[in-house]
Each structure stands twice: as structure tokens, then as C-alpha cells.
Amino acid sequence: MIGRWEHFPHGADIGVRGIAPTLEGAFEQTALALSAIVVDPDSLDAREEVALRCEAPDAELLLADWLNALIYEMATQRMLFGRFEVHLDGTRLSATAWGQPIAPERQELTVEPKGATYTALSVRQDDDGLWNAECVVDV
Amino acid sequence: MMETKTLQRKSDCEWRIPLTGKMRVPAVIYATESLIQDMDEKVREQITHVAMLPGIVKAAYAMPDAHWGYGFPIGGVAAFDPEDGVISAGGVGFDVSCGVRTLHTGLTVRQIEAVKERLADALFQTVPAGLGSRGKIHLNPAAMKAMLRGGALWAVEQGYGTPDDLDFVEEGGCMEGAVPDEVSEHAVKRQQDEMGTLGSGNHYLEVQRVAEILDEATARAFGLAHDEVVVSIHCGSRGLGHQIGTEYLKRMVVTAASHGIELPDRELACAPIRSELGQSYLGAMRSAINCALANRQIITHLVRQAFASVFPEIELPLIYDVSHNTCKVERHDVDGETRELYVHRKGATRAFGPGHAALPAAYQQTGQPVIIGGTMGTASHVLVGTSEGEALSFSSSCHGAGRAMSRHEALKRWQGRALVDSLAAEGIIIKTRTYRGVAEEAPGAYKDVDAVADAAHESGLSRRVARLTPLICIKG
Numbered sequence: 001m002i003g004r005w006e007h008f009p010h011g012a013d014i015g016v017r018g019i020a021p022t023l024e025g026a027f028e029q030t031a032l033a034l035s036a037i038v039v040d041p042d043s044l045d046a047r048e049e050v051a052l053r054c055e056a057p058d059a060e061l062l063l064a065d066w067l068n069a070l071i072y073e074m075a076t077q078r079m080l081f082g083r084f085e086v087h088l089d090g091t092r093l094s095a096t097a098w099g100q101p102i103a104p105e106r107q108e109l110t111v112e113p114k115g116a117t118y119t120a121l122s123v124r125q126d127d128d129g130l131w132n133a134e135c136v137v138d139v
Numbered sequence: 140m141m142e143t144k145t146l147q148r149k150s151d152c153e154w155r156i157p158l159t160g161k162m163r164v165p166a167v168i169y170a171t172e173s174l175i176q177d178m179d180e181k182v183r184e185q186i187t188h189v190a191m192l193p194g195i196v197k198a199a200y201a202m203p204d205a206h207w208g209y210g211f212p213i214g215g216v217a218a219f220d221p222e223d224g225v226i227s228a229g230g231v232g233f234d235v236s237c238g239v240r241t242l243h244t245g246l247t248v249r250q251i252e253a254v255k256e257r258l259a260d261a262l263f264q265t266v267p268a269g270l271g272s273r274g275k276i277h278l279n280p281a282a283m284k285a286m287l288r289g290g291a292l293w294a295v296e297q298g299y300g301t302p303d304d305l306d307f308v309e310e311g312g313c314m315e316g317a318v319p320d321e322v323s324e325h326a327v328k329r330q331q332d333e334m335g336t337l338g339s340g341n342h343y344l345e346v347q348r349v350a351e352i353l354d355e356a357t358a359r360a361f362g363l364a365h366d367e368v369v370v371s372i373h374c375g376s377r378g379l380g381h382q383i384g385t386e387y388l389k390r391m392v393v394t395a396a397s398h399g400i401e402l403p404d405r406e407l408a409c410a411p412i413r414s415e416l417g418q419s420y421l422g423a424m425r426s427a428i429n430c431a432l433a434n435r436q437i438i439t440h441l442v443r444q445a446f447a448s449v450f451p452e453i454e455l456p457l458i459y460d461v462s463h464n465t466c467k468v469e470r471h472d473v474d475g476e477t478r479e480l481y482v483h484r485k486g487a488t489r490a491f492g493p494g495h496a497a498l499p500a501a502y503q504q505t506g507q508p509v510i511i512g513g514t515m516g517t518a519s520h521v522l523v524g525t526s527e528g529e530a531l532s533f534s535s536s537c538h539g540a541g542r543a544m545s546r547h548e549a550l551k552r553w554q555g556r557a558l559v560d561s562l563a564a565e566g567i568i569i570k571t572r573t574y575r576g577v578a579e580e581a582p583g584a585y586k587d588v589d590a591v592a593d594a595a596h597e598s599g600l601s602r603r604v605a606r607l608t609p610l611i612c613i614k615g
Contacts, residue, residue: 007547008547009544009545009546009547009548010207010545011179011181011206011207011208011213011542011544011545012206012207012208012213012542012545013209013546014545014546014547038270056389057393061389061392061393064389065389068385071381071385072325072329072382075329075378075381076325076328076329076331076378078271078332102270102271103271104269104270104271104272104572108572108573108574108575109269109270109271109339109572109573110270110339110573110575110576110579111270111339111340111546111573111576111579112270112338112339112340114233114234114381114384115233115381115382115384115385115388116385117209117229117233117388117406118209118210118229118388118392118405118406118408119208119209119210119406121405136209138209138232138233138234138381138384139339139340139546
């Protein structure tokens with residue numbers, strides 16, 4: 001997973017941003033930023049594998065769909081994810097996420113992501129060729 | 140920071156954004172000059188965009204606690220005509236029907252102080268709170284549908300609380316028009332372990348002292364007396380509501396053009412009320428309202444169990460339950476004509492004045508209790524709906540302190556453990572599973588809730604009745 005992630009400020013919620021040389025990489029880094037809302041991703045024993053797929057009319061809606069698919073898996077599989085591999089085919093995404101079951105008795109978990117919003121939703125390539133994928137997540 | 144230069148000041152607490160560009164109606168912000176100056180410029184941008192939506196009636200309103208949301212600002216109110224209006228998932232929010240209910244304890248502060256730590260432990264052990272906590276109630280598909288149709292009424296039928304509670308919940312505890320079949324399997328699955336859980340973030344359960352009475356007669360009608368103790372529960376429709384918000388936001392974005400809707404911003408995704416998608420969302424969103432009402436009813440039952448472990452035979456009757464993130468069909472006066480409207484309130488409280496048919500007999504003379512939540516270190520407020528609120532904001536008021544800074548900034552400024560210790564020194568017990576979460580929710584990260592309540596009072600949206608201060612806070 002080459003690239004980096006960061007959080008950016010929003011009045012009530014949290015902005016997530018992934019930056020990488022490839023679009024796939026930017027999506028992977030944004031997913032790490034999503035996990036980091038809840039827990040330090042480096043603290044996870046990311047061994048269990050979950051496959052995800054989604055499709056949307058454009059890259060920006062696909063980013064929101066990707067994050068929402070992860071939020072759904074986090075909530076229903078009760079897992080936290082620390083590693084991702086994304087494949088894109090146009091506006092179709094297939095991915096593998098590796099994580100571990102939530103263990104509230106052993107981990108300090110901050111806040112639950114409710115959903116990825118379309119606020120500050122953006123997928124773009126900058127002048128240096130780096131891909132930047134970001135949006136605000138409702139918590 | 141919002142510039143006031145381009146706003147028209149109508150009174151001390153009313154600011155108007157006149158019609159410009161594609162706005163169909165003006166926008167109105169209710170706030171003091173100081174609150175306006177502290178508001179994010181995004182509030183002006185978002186409420187202006189709301190004023191551009193098809194079928195909006197009279198004006199788009201921002202409450203004194205308004206802050207940057209998605210689509211609508213949080214603290215945004217807008218009403219739409221049933222024939223040519225729209226319904227917006229972003230205008231309701233992800234946490235559908237998030238709200239607050241407040242219970243009497245009949246106990247004095249002195250009685251609580253004697254057992255405070257034991258009571259805090261009992262509440263923390265009994266009410267599942269924080270990310271990763273699970274409820275003990277697991278509903279099969281038939282029971283889930285019954286819950287989505289019945290709300291708090293369903294919960295009472297299952298033994299969680301008493302029929303008397305329902306008189307003091309909006310809609311009598313059961314939102315009509317819920318269509319559980321419009322709720323996706325994903326949304327149902329997300330709710331499977333979450334009934335009777337508080338959630339995380341700004342959700343909480345607080346034991347509060349009635350620290351100040353500002354309107355004796357109304358306080359008496361609400362059963363509030365100085366130095367008595369109440370309990371407030373703040374939470375919503377949990378995973379089910381979040382998933383419904385997520386799914387319909389996308390469907391509304393994708394289909395907006397086919398409905399002939401030009402969106403000033405994607406976040407304002409909406410559908411005509413009369414469209415198949417609009418009706419589908421209404422059925423799902425009303426189911427989520429019932430989920431939130433059932434959830435708060437079950438938590439009420441758990442709170443009563445925890446209190447009974449310390450104070451046997453205690454009853455904890457309900458003062459009132461208000462919902463914040465909703466779209467409801469209501470009748471309102473528009474230029475002398477009574478019209479049926481679809482009123483979106485996102486981070487805003489319904490605030491009916493005296494004599495409204497929707498209020499229980501006990502509050503017919505006073506108006507509706509309006510409960511404004513504070514932070515774990517600051518006051519909460521009880522206000523009452525006014526007759527003039529009808530003309531000001533379709534009988535709506537604010538819902539809480541509203542954030543003054545991002546979570547990111549709060550984490551830089553505060554440490555959770557130190558905050559818990561300093562609040563303990565002030566006599567406030569905080570029970571939490573996340574110190575980082577406490578830092579994100581630091582009292583200093585929010586606006587001055589007293590100033591917000593004052594602005595609601597001064598503007599006439601609702602009138603101050605009582606001020607509550609925290610004794611115990613179970614953080615979500």
C-alpha cells in the first residue's frame with residue numbers, strides 16, 4: 001500500500017483523504033483514514049479477509065460507495081480493517097480488506113462512522129500525478 | 140467565521156439572506172450577532188442552497204446552533220409543498236430521529252450525591268454504550284418489522300416501559316406511514332445487535348440537576364423543581380437509520396436529473412415527494428423514526444432497572460421525548476392559509492406552541508417541552524414551544540450546543556483522561572470506554588449552550604424554562 005492518508009477538519013464530522021500515485025492506491029489510503037477514525041490501524045492484527053464489490057456512475061460516487069461498503073462490513077461483521085487491496089475496472093471496484101474482530105474490551109475505540117457523505121467528495125489527480133480521494137464521514 | 144455585512148438584520152436575533160440567483164425563497168438565520176459571527180460561512184452557503192430546492196415554502200431557516208452539515212446545515216429547517224416539493228435524505232440526516240428524552244426521578248440532588256458512584260456504575264453496566272457494545276435484544280425478521288411499524292408503542296407492548304410513557308413521545312410513540320418493506324436487508328442486518336444501545340460520538344445518558352428555574356409556572360407543569368434530578372437520554376436510530384440515509388442519498392443523487400431536479404450541490408440529493416423514490420424514502424425514513432423511538436424506549440427501561448437497583452420502587456416517568464432529524468407532514472399557516480407541508484428538521488426540534496392538537500393534555504396550556512442537550516461539562520436546557528414560533532420557523536427550535544470546532548482540533552487541544560479528572564473535580568462523574576472520544580467531545584469544542592438557549596428565547600422560537608447541569612454522564 002503505497003501512499004499516505006490524513007484526516008481533514010470538518011465542523012461536526014471528520015474528513016478522510018487518501019493520496020497515492022495510483023487511483024487504486026488513493027482508495028486504499030482513504031480506507032485507512034476511515035479505519036483511523038475508530039482505532040490506530042497499525043495496532044490491528046489484520047489477518048481475516050473480506051471481499052467487497054461496488055459499482056457507481058462515477059469515481060466520486062464510487063469512493064463514497066467503497067467507504068460505505070467498509071462501514072457496513074465494520075458494523076455487521078464487527079470488524080476493523082488495517083490493510084486493503086483495491087482493483088478498479090472503470091467505475092467497478094473489487095477489493096479485499098484484511099482486519100480483525102472488534103475487541104472493545106482490549107482496544108480503545110473512538111467513534112463509530114455512520115456513513116460516507118458527499119460533502120467535500122472529490123477524486124482528482126494533481127499536477128504531480130498523485131491521486132487524491134477524499135470526503136467527509138458522518139460520525 | 141460568517142460575514143454579517145451581506146445579511147439583512149431584521150431584529151436582534153433574526154438575520155435574512157435576501158433572494159438572489161436561483162433562490163426560490165429567502166433564508167433566515169436566528170442567532171445573536173455573536174453566534175452569527177462564530178458560525179461557519181458554510182452555514183450561509185448551505186441554507187442558501189436549501190432555499191433553491193423545488194417546492195420550498197416561505198423560507199429556509201437556520202437555528203441558533205446551526206453548523207456545517209452535509210446538504211442541509213445541522214440546525215436547518217425547510218418545509219415543502221406536497222405537490223411540487225421534494226424530500227431530501229440529506230435534509231433529514233443519517234441518524235434519523237436522533238433525539239433526546241428526559242425522565243423525572245423524583246429524587247433530590249442530596250439523595251443522588253449519597254449514592255452517585257454506585258448509580259453511575261449501575262447505569263454504565265446496564266446501558267450498552269460506545270462503539271462495539273451490543274444490545275441484549277435480537278429481533279427475528281417478523282419482530283423487526285413489528286418494531287419498525289410500531290416504534291415505542293411496540294417496545295411498550297414488549298414490556299419496555301408503560302403505556303403512560305407514550306403520551307409524552309412525539310406521535311404517541313408510533314410514527315404512522317412506516318413501510319418496513321422499504322427498509323433494505325442491509326439496514327435490517329446493521330440493526331441486528333443494536334436495539335437498546337446508546338451508540339457513540341455525541342450520544343450520551345446523563346443524570347442532571349435542575350440547577351435553575353426560569354419560568355416557574357411552566358416548570359411546575361413539566362414537573363421540574365429546583366435541585367431535583369432528571370435523566371436525559373440522547374441517541375437515535377443506530378445502524379438502521381445510518382444505512383437508510385446512505386442508500387437513499389445515493390439513489391436520490393443518481394436519479395435527480397431524471398426527476399428534472401437541478402441540484403445546487405450533490406449533497407442536497409432529493410426526490411419529488413410524489414415520486415416513487417420519494418414515497419419509498421418516506422416509508423423507510425418513518426420506519427427509522429420508529430426504530431429510534433423504540434430504541435430510546437428500551438434504553439428508558441434499562442435506565443429504570445439501573446435506578447431500581449439503587450432506589451427500589453422508583454418509577455422515572457417521562458417528561459418528553461423529542462426527535463431532531465426528521466421529515467414530518469404537518470399543517471402550518473402560510474400567509475393566512477393552512478397548508479399541509481413536509482417539514483424537514485435536521486438537527487432541529489419540533490416546538491409546538493400551546494393548544495396544538497399533537498400535544499398531550501398535560502402540555503396543552505404550556506406548549507411542547509423543547510429539550511436542548513449540552514455537553515458532558517456544561518448545562519442542558521428545557522424550553523417550551525411558543526405560539527409565535529409558528530410564524531417564525533414552522534414551530535421549530537434549536538437542538539443542542541452545536542460544535543464550535545472540528546474533532547481534529549479538539550484532539551489537539553484536550554486529553555480525555557485529564558478532562559475526566561477535571562470534571563470529576565467539579566463533581567461530574569464521566570463513564571466512558573474511550574478517552575479519545577471524550578477529548579473529541581470536550582465541552583470546549585462546543586458553542587456556549589447557554590448563549591444558544593438565550594438566542595432561541597430572545598428570537599421567540601421557544602422560551603427558557605429550566606437549566607440542567609450534569610451530575611453523571613455515560614458517554615456513548
